Amino acid sequence: MRRFLLAVAAVGLGVLLGVLLAPLVLSSETGEPRPTAVDARSQDAVSRNSERDAGGTADATAAAAPEDASAMAAEEPADEATEESTQDPTEEPTEEPTLSPAERADARAGVRDRDIPDAADGTLTVVPGEQDAPAPDADQVLQIRVEVEDGLPIDTDEFTTFVMETLNDRRGWGHDGSVSFARTDAEADIRVVLASPDQVDEMCAPLRTLGLYSCGWNGHAVLNAMRYAQATDEFLEQGSITAYRQYLINHEVGHLLGHHHRECPGPGEVAPVMQQQTISLDRCTPNGWPLH
Structure with missing residues (x-):
């Protein structure tokens, strides 16, 4: 009986040793060290830390991206605002046209185009409006009505202004206080009419204006x-187109004031305003004013 019990104990001890020694034998065959309990716990801790670090980095990256994008978005409008602040939003860049002396003269006299047709519409239109005489105490105040034939390239308002400024100029017929001119669109003492050559010939007949x-x-x-x-x-050649236009107005209105044609007083002298300067200067220098 004693021997039987010893035998059973020996077998049990062998089985126990086999179980304990088996991992060592396997580790030596694969060449890998057998992990201890401490190593296993450390490995788990490292894995958990790695996962946490990885997750934290990803979260940080994801969180940083919107912040960076917001910062960039915030910077861009700031740049635009800086650029826009240098401009007046109500101001549109424009280039003002530069007029030549001839264009300025035409604009002042109401001439839109120097190419005038021989015939226009044949209808005269009264330029509306009234204007007081600048010298109401003059010996005589005459009412002027301005009319323009339809179909002419004329700015009627500018033409009317030019006519009245010419007639009431200090060098004009009223320079001596004898007359001042007012404007009306009703019955008038004098009609100043701008018309095509054909219309002029008709209105001036029997005088021969010949177009x-x-x-x-x-x-x-x-x-x-x-x-x-x-x-x-x-x-x-010696004067300006503005001076000629002033001469034309003063000369023809001068006839209605009772003034007659005059001749050139001599070579190099200033032409009298009532000289027919359109036909010839006759060696005089051009002039558009009664007072010169």
Whole structure:
């Protein structure tokens, strides 16, 4: 009995040793160290830390991206605001056209185009509006009505302003206090009419204006629009187109005031305003004013 019990104990001890020694045998066969309990716990801790670090980095990256994007988005409008602040949002960049002296002269006199047709519509339109005489105490105040034939390239308001400024200029017929001119669109003492050459010939008959000249008679000063727009080469050689237009107005209105034609007083002298300067200067220098 004793021997039986010893045998059973020996077998049990062998089985126990086999179980304990088996991992060591397997580790030596694979060449890998057998992990201890401490190593296993450390490995788990490292794994958990790694996962946490990885997750934290990913979260940080994800969180940083929107912040960076917001920062960039915030910077861009700031740059735009800086650029826009240098400009007036109500101001549109424009380039003002530079007019030549001839274009300025035409604009002042109401001439939109110097190419005037021989015939226009044949209908005269009264320019509306009234204007007081600048010298109401003059010996005589005359009412002027301005009319323009339809179909002419004329700014009627600018033309009317030019006519009245010319008539009431200090060098004009009222320089001596004898007359001052008011404007009306009703019945008038004098009609100043701008018309095409054909219309002028009709209104000036029996005077022979030949499509080239103007006239002042029968209560109206009829200005040839072609001549008003273009002047004459001889006049322009020594004078200006504005001076010619002033001459034309003063000359024809002068007839209605009772003044007659005069001749050039001598070579190099200033032409009298009532000299027919459209036909010839006759060696005089051009002049558009009664007082010079």
